[in-house]
Amino acid sequence: MSLRDALKIPARQITEESVYQGRRTLLQAFAIAPALTLAGCADAEPPPPPRTVVTPAQARSGFRTSEALTRYADVTSYNNFYEFGTGKTDPSSAAKTLRTRPWSIAVSGECAKPGRIALDDLIKGLTPEERIYRLRCVEGWSMVIPWLGVPLGEVLKRFAPTSKAKYVAFTTLADPKQMPGIRYSSINWPYREGLRIDEAMHPLTLLATGLYGKPLPQQNGAPLRLVVPWKYGFKSIKSIVEIKFVEKMPETAWHDLQPSEYGFFSNVNPAVDHPRWSQKTERRIAGDASKLFANRIPTLPFNGYAAQVASMYAGLDLKKWY
């Protein structure tokens, strides 16, 4: 008898393993075919964003949800952090080697006050707030997590971005001594992500330093990571060491690897399938329904944050700019 029969889990609830294996296979294919070069994203630029104003009340309505929380044990043992291996349970054991103090961040590019800054100074004077956000991974699972963090926009303003700062690029630490996964060319290290400046300044975008009232565990991206709840989880870059204000859309780690599968915007969108799997539903890991028993629920546009963020994409073809 298979494990699935034994547990009486409907097949539709455990398809993520194949999805996940598909992503692994893709990684392996790229690892053995390094000569295959892929187009960057700098050759095309989307239309400029509309000037939208999110009211404080609108923003606040996204700061909490009454949905069942994902258990601390699941949040901290089912992770994607490829610098520590591609298996979901790899980071919780392997990331113990990540030294998170002292930690500093280099801020550069189109801003009046660039410089290297210690983590404590970066967030000095800003009181970490608790925000309960859904986070949906492109692989089809989702969690509801009480994060602790400061609004990224408040931090970025300290560096006085200029009018040329159209995007913000982020980079993760890439130290093979602390990060065993870096020794494998699964993705082109360092892990890189980017946001359009209005997305980075949006009040929902969080620079997280903790979860469940405690400092971030290493596997969740200590000592600081992004949480962008209306985008697929891979936009929420972990263990950030560099922030750069740039004029052109920056290259990102997953787009660099496979542009047809991972676009720059990566807004959660059930109407746009990933080329190799549907994005219409998700497996919610929450409450007692941990991992194998997770409920399958419909995925909402912008991961349920449309009221707060959809206006930023008015006029943008979301099928083209996935």
Ligand code: MTE
């Ligand atoms: N950041 C780095 N540096 N490396 C990664 O592999 N994985 C991303 C994102 N940030 C990743 C990363 C992906 S695919 C997801 S789904 C989320 O982190 C998972 O965050 P969590 O482990 O805290 O749930």
